[in-house]
């Protein structure tokens with residue numbers, strides 16, 4: 576497409592014509608009826624600079640060229656939301672039990688660095704939702720230490736329930752790896 580800038584044709588700005596009710600689009604260099612332009616309260620002409628078709632294409636191209644960026648921004652905000660919800664849950668539990676809980680900032684950093692799998696049986700979160708209808712829990716290695724980084728791990732509901740304060744982290748990991756992982760009991 577040859578680029579012809581309607582600005583430079585010596586006519587009115589943007590090739591805006593009241594008489595013929597048309598305007599030029601600097602991107603596709605076409606002279607189009609006013610109806611081919613979106614409204615703009617900021618512009619003197621009351622219309623967007625580029626025609627609707629060009630604006631649509633630009634938006635589409637932006638999404639295609641930045642698909643990964645757009646997606647990762649969306650994923651990051653989802654994960655941040657989950658971190659917030661989980662931290663609040665831990666804080667409430669800690670309050671009830673009179674146990675310590677770390678700050679949200681520490682929790683968020685810890686959570687961002689976690690692979691979303693059960694620390695005992697390696698079950699991914701997506702499978703936990705399918706099998707148990709629940710996301711992974713935040714479990715404490717040592718119950719008394721509370722929700723502090725270094726003491727918290729992600730656990731599926733089955734491992735969390737089985738451990739139940741009676742088994743150590745290492746014992747539970749051994750049992751889950753032996754009996755829960757990927758087998759018939761999974």
Ligand SMILES: [Zn+2]
Nearest residue numbers: 600603626629
């Ligand atoms: Zn155009």
Ligand SMILES: [Zn+2]
Nearest residue numbers: 693696731734
């Ligand atoms: Zn598990």
